[in-house]
Amino acid sequence: MKKSTKPLKTRDEREGSPWTGLGAVLTKEMADHLTGARMLILDALVVLTAVGTIYTALQNIRPGANNEFLYLRLFTTAQEPLPAFVFFLAILVPLIAIALSFDSINGEFNRRTLSRILAQPVYRDALLMGKFLGGLMTLTMVFSAIWLLIFGIGILRLGVPPTAEETGRALWFLLGTIFYGGIWMALAMLFSTVFRSSATAALASIAVWAFFIFFWNIVVGLVTPLLAPDQITNLEQLVAASQSQMVLTRISPLTLYADIATIMLQPTERFLGFVLPVQLDRAIEAPLPLAQSVLVI
Amino acid sequence: MSDLVLEAKGLTKQYGDFVAVDHLDLSIRRGEVFGLLGPNGAGKTTTILMLLGLTEPTGGEVSVLGFDPARQPLSVKKRVGYMPDQVGFYDDLTARENLIYIAKLNGIPRDQIKRRVEEAIERVRLSHVIDQRTATFSRGMRQRLGLADVLIKNPQLIIMDEPTQGLDPELAHEFLDLIHSLKTEGTTILLSSHLLHQVQAICDRVGLFSQGRMVLQGTVSELARKVLGGAYRIQLQAEGPAAKLRKALEGLRDVNAVEMNNGAIQIEAQKDVRADAAEAVIQAGGRLQGLSVEAQSLDDIYTRYFEEVRNEKVN
Numbered sequence: 001m002k003k004s005t006k007p008l009k010t011r012d013e014r015e016g017s018p019w020t021g022l023g024a025v026l027t028k029e030m031a032d033h034l035t036g037a038r039m040l041i042l043d044a045l046v047v048l049t050a051v052g053t054i055y056t057a058l059q060n061i062r063p064g065a066n067n068e069f070l071y072l073r074l075f076t077t078a079q080e081p082l083p084a085f086v087f088f089l090a091i092l093v094p095l096i097a098i099a100l101s102f103d104s105i106n107g108e109f110n111r112r113t114l115s116r117i118l119a120q121p122v123y124r125d126a127l128l129m130g131k132f133l134g135g136l137m138t139l140t141m142v143f144s145a146i147w148l149l150i151f152g153i154g155i156l157r158l159g160v161p162p163t164a165e166e167t168g169r170a171l172w173f174l175l176g177t178i179f180y181g182g183i184w185m186a187l188a189m190l191f192s193t194v195f196r197s198s199a200t201a202a203l204a205s206i207a208v209w210a211f212f213i214f215f216w217n218i219v220v221g222l223v224t225p226l227l228a229p230d231q232i233t234n235l236e237q238l239v240a241a242s243q244s245q246m247v248l249t250r251i252s253p254l255t256l257y258a259d260i261a262t263i264m265l266q267p268t269e270r271f272l273g274f275v276l277p278v279q280l281d282r283a284i285e286a287p288l289p290l291a292q293s294v295l296v297i
Numbered sequence: 298m299s300d301l302v303l304e305a306k307g308l309t310k311q312y313g314d315f316v317a318v319d320h321l322d323l324s325i326r327r328g329e330v331f332g333l334l335g336p337n338g339a340g341k342t343t344t345i346l347m348l349l350g351l352t353e354p355t356g357g358e359v360s361v362l363g364f365d366p367a368r369q370p371l372s373v374k375k376r377v378g379y380m381p382d383q384v385g386f387y388d389d390l391t392a393r394e395n396l397i398y399i400a401k402l403n404g405i406p407r408d409q410i411k412r413r414v415e416e417a418i419e420r421v422r423l424s425h426v427i428d429q430r431t432a433t434f435s436r437g438m439r440q441r442l443g444l445a446d447v448l449i450k451n452p453q454l455i456i457m458d459e460p461t462q463g464l465d466p467e468l469a470h471e472f473l474d475l476i477h478s479l480k481t482e483g484t485t486i487l488l489s490s491h492l493l494h495q496v497q498a499i500c501d502r503v504g505l506f507s508q509g510r511m512v513l514q515g516t517v518s519e520l521a522r523k524v525l526g527g528a529y530r531i532q533l534q535a536e537g538p539a540a541k542l543r544k545a546l547e548g549l550r551d552v553n554a555v556e557m558n559n560g561a562i563q564i565e566a567q568k569d570v571r572a573d574a575a576e577a578v579i580q581a582g583g584r585l586q587g588l589s590v591e592a593q594s595l596d597d598i599y600t601r602y603f604e605e606v607r608n609e610k611v612n
Contacts, residue, residue: 024402115351117402119378
């Protein structure tokens with residue numbers, strides 16, 4: 001029996017990398033996600049909305065013949081009664097992310113596998129991180145597939161290849177979408193560790209989601225007047241008020257995502273939030289290059 | 298390094314005001330089977346979690362195989378197999394897939410995984426269902442798969458939490474046989490249980506746990522001597538003059554008490570006095586019809602001990 005070779009320097013130092021076993025957890029989680037029935041349902045849902053909205057968008061785009069940024073408009077064009085694909089994503093992405101991870105930890109607990117896994121030589125960090133990354137990579141695969149699908153349909157129906165600028169913008173948008181999904185996934189995982197029952201965790205995550213979709217704007221609308229002075233007398237106060245409102249709305253990941261989408265997919269947009277007429281005066285009505293749009297975010 | 302596989306000194310765990318484990322001293326030698334016994338909620342599981350580094354002790358020191366579980370959990374967990382009280386598996390995976398995952402988490406080299414998994418499953422006699430989904434497994438099969446899961450890393454120490462809980466007597470017996478065969482191969486085993494009679498058969502030493510304290514520790518017969526006084530209980534069936542028989546038996550050395558009830562005689566003795574008793578019966582003119590010694594039962598020790606504790610408290 002060998003005694004431990006090197007004594008640990010400080011009491012707080014842990015031996016070994018926290019990522020030991022990360023790969024194993026990651027592969028297992030991805031395999032689980034990709035073969036699960038849950039995933040099939042979600043995939044079907046997203047593909048359906050994608051195809052549906054793009055179809056209507058294509059119908060809309062055709063007669064218009066304003067052919068700048070055709071591909072980006074695939075994402076954004078809406079036709080009554082169907083909203084644009086971007087809007088669908090803003091709502092669906094959180095749901096998918098939550099659905100993938102709301103039972104990641106407490107599910108293991110309830111199946112009694114958690115203690116068995118933790119008895120293996122891995123840290124909890126590796127388990128959590130592996131689960132998160134596994135989910136995120138699954139999301140990435142799904143979204144990339146949809147993204148390619150949209151471009152594919154676009155090329156078929158529009159008959160013009162997308163420009164580099166368009167591709168770049170759409171790629172950034174894809175990244176934003178994945179990041180957005182990651183936020184919700186992390187939230188669902190947090191609830192999954194806090195609550196023992198997966199149903200509670202799912203409900204809590206969906207409650208947060210609903211709160212941000214339906215109520216956050218109302219809350220902001222109520223709170224900002226309280227923060228602002230009773231009467232707005234000069235320009236500075238007006239700017240301050242609108243800025244505090246913007247900060248508040250941006251607490252919601254939904255708004256942030258919408259902002260990203262707007263800037264990336266609508267090159268003519270160059271400001272987020274409140275803009276003074278003075279600033280607009282000097283602005284040129286022309287689309288921003290990709291790099292500039294990224295800066296705005 | 299010494300022969301001690303596990304050593305704990307003054308190990309304490311507090312949850313708020315509640316003391317789950319109170320200054321526990323415990324040492325386990327290589328190759329022995331140690332039983333951690335006590336009622337539910339006595340602190341057995343908490344102790345085990347501390348030994349594995351899954352919870353940090355509030356005070357005291359532990360060393361498992363020379364490592365400190367709180368600081369070097371990976372080294373400990375690589376060498377110690379832990380079987381929780383209720384083993385769960387991923388139901389949608391097969392037995393083989395479940396174990397492969399564990400093997401990967403243990404960092405077993407890729408080219409060895411297949412062989413090690415098959416060996417472990419063979420060991421617990423589940424080879425015929427290796428490619429079945431674990432959802433179809435019975436309680437007993439799950440328990441055995443749980444053991445395979447532990448064996449896959451060739452542990453130097455196996456810790457089992459309530460290994461026979463929820464198994465019917467036959468399955469429990471089968472499982473204890475498995476544990477026994479591990480012991481003969483030199484694996485050190487620490488198991489916790491509240492099912493005393495099952496554990497008694499395979500444990501070299503036991504520790505009685507009560508309210509976070511280890512109240513008694515030693516081999517079963519040591520404990521019996523300590524708690525029961527006369528450790529051996531001998532049953533006799535004999536015909537003959539009762540008074541004479543009683544006198545003859547009470548006159549024997551090491552006999553503490555003789556109880557007679559028609560033909561059935563019960564002797565409490567410090568040693569196994571069966572031979573002497575038989576001789577005494579015959580010399581007293583009796584006819585011996587039956588003779589047996591009752592193994593000291595942990596149940597008795599346990600009940601007696603806690604009765605005494607209770608009486609002391611009352612007094």
